[in-house]
Amino acid sequence: MSISVIAIALALPGGLYAALENVNEITVDFEHGAKLSLFLNRKMKSEQGRQLADKLAKHHAVQHIEIITPDEALAEFKARSGLQEALDSLSRNPLPMVLQVYPQPDYAHEPEKLNALIREFDALPDVEIAQFDLEWIKRLNALIQLAHRAVWLLAAVLGLGVFLIIGNTIRLAIANRQDEIGITRLIGGTGAFIRRPFLYLGTLQGLFGAIVALLVIQLLFSFLGEPVQQLSTLYGTRFDLTGLQIIPSAVLISGGALTGWLSASLTVGVYLANAEPEKSVE
């Protein structure tokens, strides 16, 4: 009974943690593709655009540059948006030339540096707008950081709950075995000998609670795995939902066992110190 309560209390933060890790995984994928879009002045000839691209390609922060000509952009827009007829009716191509700048990897993960780069490119006279496409990912990342913190907080609160649940179980077990404890004292059982079964009980409860919690989490994620994959296929990407990884799993299980042990040793300390043989015998 108490094992299932412990399992639920541990499965909640554990599952949330695994979910966050998955979201993190997605955004890391996006970050690898971090790129800046430079929308060039529409008056620029394509030849001038190419020259600018060659010049910028030598910039130390730039890995490589892709040029999207107005014609290419229009073609892609037509294909994707389904507004072909409307676009065909335009007398001229309204789209500017775009340089897609892929920064060096060490820039890609440093928001400060990327921002500086954007400001630098934005200031170029031929560049109308310099834009970082992944602004929303930065916000999402900040949100994930916050959620991470919340998960740990939740884990701490629920961990305290587990601590109290196990403590209560141990207290009941001690009350149930009061006679045995008294007799064991009389026949020469040491304090350590009397404590031992209760410490085992607490540790095992925490351990099994954590194992059941882990099973619940992995079951839940494998249950969600297929629909998530279908969903990601619909978005044209491939994403595999993963449950709790090995290290967080180990942390969960050892944390459960440790909490059980701590709770049991504290409870046993409090209740057995009060149970001197003279009190428990008569």
Next chain:
Amino acid sequence: MMIELSNVSKRYPQGYEALHNISLRIETGEMVFLTGHSGAGKSTLLRLVTRIEQATRGQVIINGQNLGKMKSRTVPYFRRSIGMVFQDHKLLHNRNVYDNVALPLIASGYRPRDIHRRVHAALDKVGLLNKENSMPITLSGGEQQRVGIARAVVNRPNLLVADEPTGNLDAGLSDEIFDLFNDFNYHGVTVLVATHDLRHIERLNKRTLSLHQGRLQG
């Protein structure tokens, strides 16, 4: 095991003085009866000797060890040299006879093979070898007390202390129990038995200490 009490008094927190200025000496290998009306202080004296309680004044010295100065962490090791028998047996009713008798050995950290051998020897001694798998509740009062005695001697203690061991038993069963104590004493165990059953005292002809209202008489 030598027992020596000098000027021992025991006063309970409520102010009741259970023992007053007791001095006595019991030699190693002696068998002594402790007698007196209920409330005379017999049980209190036994509880001082086994350090379940401590004297308010005076010294209790067992085998040269002053119990007043004994650290509580060494008390378990001290108790392993004493076998205790109680009027209400104090058996564990959720364990069978074998496990009850094995408890002191398990608590003392004996190896399983030795435990098996010693439990069987103790049960054989009290004539209950055929009952090792029975639950205590299915045994008669006399049998339960013999299980209690087997548990008390399974550790081969130097001192056997019994508090009204036959209080709930009829005469025939009482005789068996006292004969067992007599036999242990014959094999060198110091025995201290509190009883108000004068018949055994006469029958076995041992030294008797008589308590009256917390004081030694005679």
